[in-house]
Structures are given as C-alpha cells and as structure tokens.
Amino acid sequence: MLVADAHGALVDAFDGHDAPAGRDGFEAGLEPVAQRQEAAEIYTQMVQANPALFPIAGDLIMRSLDLPYADKMAERMKTLLPPAIQEMEASKKPVPPEVQAAMQQAEQAMAMAQQGADVAQKLASSPLGDNNALSNIIQRMQGAPAVAPGVPA
Numbered sequence: 001m002l003v004a005d006a007h008g009a010l011v012d013a014f015d016g017h018d019a020p021a022g023r024d025g026f027e028a029g030l031e032p033v034a035q036r037q038e039a040a041e042i043y044t045q046m047v048q049a050n051p052a053l054f055p056i057a058g059d060l061i062m063r064s065l066d067l068p069y070a071d072k073m074a075e076r077m078k079t080l081l082p083p084a085i086q087e088m089e090a091s092k093k094p095v096p097p098e099v100q101a102a103m104q105q106a107e108q109a110m111a112m113a114q115q116g117a118d119v120a121q122k123l124a125s126s127p128l129g130d131n132n133a134l135s136n137i138i139q140r141m142q143g144a145p146a147v148a149p150g151v152p153a
Contacts, residue, residue, distance in 0.1 A: 033066075036064060036066060037066065039064050040061075040064045040065050040066065041114075042107065042110045042111060042114065043057075043060075043061040043064055044061070045110050045113070045114070046106055046107070046110045047061060049110070050106070053106070055080070055081070055082065056081065056082060056085060057103075058077045058080070058081075059074045059075070059077040059078040059081065060074070062074040062077055
C-alpha cells in the first residue's frame with residue numbers, strides 16, 4: 001500500500017507486512033474513551049512523521065484531543081484549511097475516495113508502527129539471553145539486514 005511521505009513521495013506503508021487487523025486499527029474491546037485517546041496518540045505520531053498532514057487535518061486532530069477548548073481550537077483551525085477542503089466541507093460533499101483511502105492507509109501504517117514499537121518495547125524489557133532477537137526486530141522495522149544468531153549486534 002502506497003502513502004505519501006513528508007516530501008510527497010509515495011512509499012510502501014507496510015514494507016511487505018500485512019496491514020494491521022481490525023477495521024479501524026484499534027484494539028478490540030477498547031472503551032470509547034480509550035479509543036479516543038489512542039486515536040489522538042496516533043494522529044499526533046502521524047503529524048510528527050508527516051507534518052504536511054497538519055494543515056489539511058489539523059482541525060480533526062485537534063478535535064480528537066481530550067483537552068479544554070479543543071473543539072474551539074478545531075473550529076478556528078478549520079478556517080485555515082485549504083480552499084478545496086473548505087469548499088468540500090461547506091457543500092457537505094463526501095471526502096473523495098482517493099483522499100479517504102490515503103487517510104485510511106496513513107492510519108493503518110501508524111497503527112502498525114505503534115504495534116511494532118509495543119512489541120519491541122516488550123522484548124526490550126523482557127530478560128533475553130541473546131539480544132540478537134530484539135536487534136533483528138528493530139533492524140527489520142528500520143529496513144536493515146538482520147543479525148545472524150550468535151553474532152554480536
């Protein structure tokens with residue numbers, strides 16, 4: 001699945017891995033408050049990874065945050081949206097399928113990255129006789145070649 005990186009270039013979001021399970025990328029059984037908090041964290045990570053998202057989705061990201069005045073800030077940020085998005089919002093036209101697909105791909109990529117980081121963190125905190133397993137996982141996430149078992153990392 002291709003998504004745009006911070007410079008607008010298309011990159012493979014999953015780099016050969018399957019997309020995360022679940023329609024919306026959230027863990028099954030999460031309460032709505034936990035889902036909203038998880039979404040806010042994912043959106044924040046998405047913007048950190050690709051700052052170009054903020055000008056086109058900042059109002060939505062702000063609305064997802066559980067902060068005082070987040071809704072008011074989101075309304076103010078809506079006035080800064082690009083004209084094409086403002087026109088779409090004003091006319092209540094649905095988001096074009098290409099934009100929906102790109103947004104969904106970005107959300108799935110961030111969910112997968114978060115899952116990988118969670119696994120790496122769990123492995124890092126568990127007692128391992130050999131750090132090569134953790135090193136291999138981290139290197140695979142970064143696209144580097146894996147370390148052979150028994151070879152120092």
